[in-house]
C-alpha cells in the first residue's frame with residue numbers, strides 16, 4: 001500500500017537531476033520550501049512501467065577538503081536523511097570522470113544507512129567508457145550498472161535491479177488488525193506535542209515494536225480493545241528538536257505516512273489557521289483515498305486571537321470540502337483538552353472508512369435517488385444508470401453499471417454520492433465510485 005521511496009545520491013554533476021527528470025517526466029510534486037545554502041532537495045511521485053514510487057533527488061556530496069564547511073555538513077546530513085526515508089538508494093557515479101574521493105564518501109554514507117544501494121555508472125555514452133566500470137564495483141552491494149541518463153540507456157536494467165533489491169512490503173502481523181494513523185500538518189502546529197499527549201493518555205498503552213528498522217519508526221499503542229499504529233513517529237518522539245532538516249523532509253515523509261495510514265489526523269494551529277499547505281497535505285489524503293480527522297490545536301490560545309469555534313468550524317469546513325463530514329476536534333496538547341476526543345473520532349472515522357453496506361438497503365436508496373432526480377433528459381436518452389454494488393472497503397468502493405458512463409455529468413455523480421452520504425453517513429471518508437460501462441459491449 002505504501003509507495004516505495006527511492007533516493008538518488010552522489011556528488012555534483014554526475015547526472016542526478018538528469019536521471020530524476022527522466023524518471024519523473026515533468027511531474028515535480030514538491031519542492032522543499034526551506035531555503036538553504038545547498039540545492040534544496042526535490043521529490044516527486046513517479047512511475048516505472050506499472051510500479052509507482054516516490055523519488056528523492058539530493059544535493060551533491062562535495063569533496064572532502066571542504067569537510068569543515070557548513071555546506072559540506074549540510075549536504076551530508078541531507079543525504080543521510082534522504083537515505084533514511086528511502087527504501088533503496090541509487091548511488092550515481094560518473095564514468096567519464098572516473099572514481100573520486102567523494103564517490104567513496106557517498107558510498108560510505110550509503111553503507112551506514114543500512115539500505116540497499118545500487119550503483120549507477122552514468123555517462124556510459126560509448127563502449128570505451130565501459131572499460132572503467134570495474135573501478136566502481138565495490139562501492140555498492142552489487143556490481144555497478146552502466147547507464148546514460150542523458151541518452152536514456154540502461155535505465156530499465158537499473159530500475160529492475162532497484163525494485164529487486166526493495167525490501168518486501170512490511171505488512172507484518174503487528175500492522176495487520178491495527179488502525180494505522182498518520183499525524184500530519186505543517187511544522188510547529190504541535191504534532192509532536194499532540195502525539196506525546198495522545199500516547200500519554202491514561203487509556204492508551206504503548207508497546208515498543210521489535211523488528212525491522214522500518215517498524216521502529218512506528219509506535220504501536222492499544223486503546224481499549226483496539227490496536228492503533230501511529231505511522232512514522234520517529235520525528236515526533238524526539239524531544240526539543242530544533243533541526244531545520246526535519247522540516248525540509250517533512251513534506252515527503254508526510255506523504256509516505258499518509259499513504260500507509262487508514263486515518264490521517266490533520267493538525268492545524270489555531271493561532272495561524274488554515275494556510276495553503278494544510279489543505280495541500282489534506283488534499284493528498286484525499287487523492288490517496290485515506291480518511292481524515294481535523295484537529296485545531298493550541299485552542300488554549302484561541303481566546304487571545306479572537307477566533308470563535310463557530311468561525312473556526314465554518315472556515316475548516318469550507319477549506320476541507322473534499323473530506324465531507326470530517327470530524328473537527330478543538331484540542332490543546334498543552335492542557336490536554338480534546339485529546340481523548342481525537343481517539344474517539346479516529347475510531348469513529350475508521351468505522352466509516354471500513355463500512356460495508358447491506359446490498360438491499362443500498363439498492364433501495366440508489367433507485368430512490370435515481371427516481372427522485374432522473375438523469376437530465378438530454379443525456380438520459382443515451383445513457384442509463386443501472387445497479388450499484390459495494391465491492392470494497394477502506395475506502396468504501398462501489399461499482400455502478402451503466403451505459404455510456406462518459407456522458408454522465410460530474411454534478412449528477414456528485415448528487416448520487418451525496419445521496420449515499422446523506423442516507424448512510426461515511427463521514428470523513430472518501431468514497432470510490434466506479435462507473436463501469438456494461439451497455440457498450442451489448443449495444444455498440
Ligand code: GDP
Pocket residue numbers: 010011012013014015016017018019060122123124125147148149150151
Ligand atoms: P547533478 O548535479 O548530479 O544533478 O547532475 P546533472 O543532472 O545536473 O548533470 C550534470 C551534467 O551532466 C549535465 O550537463 C548533464 O547534461 C550531463 N549528463 C547527465 N547525464 C549524462 C549522460 O548520460 N551522458 C553525458 N555525456 N552527460 C550527461
Ligand code: GDP
Pocket residue numbers: 185186187188189190191192193194236297298299300301331332333334335
Ligand atoms: P510540530 O513541529 O508540529 O511537531 O510542533 P511541536 O509539537 O514541536 O510544537 C511546536 C510548538 O508549539 C512548541 O513550542 C510547543 O510547545 C507548542 N505547542 C504545541 N501544542 C500546543 C498547544 O496546544 N498549546 C500551546 N499554547 N502551545 C503548543
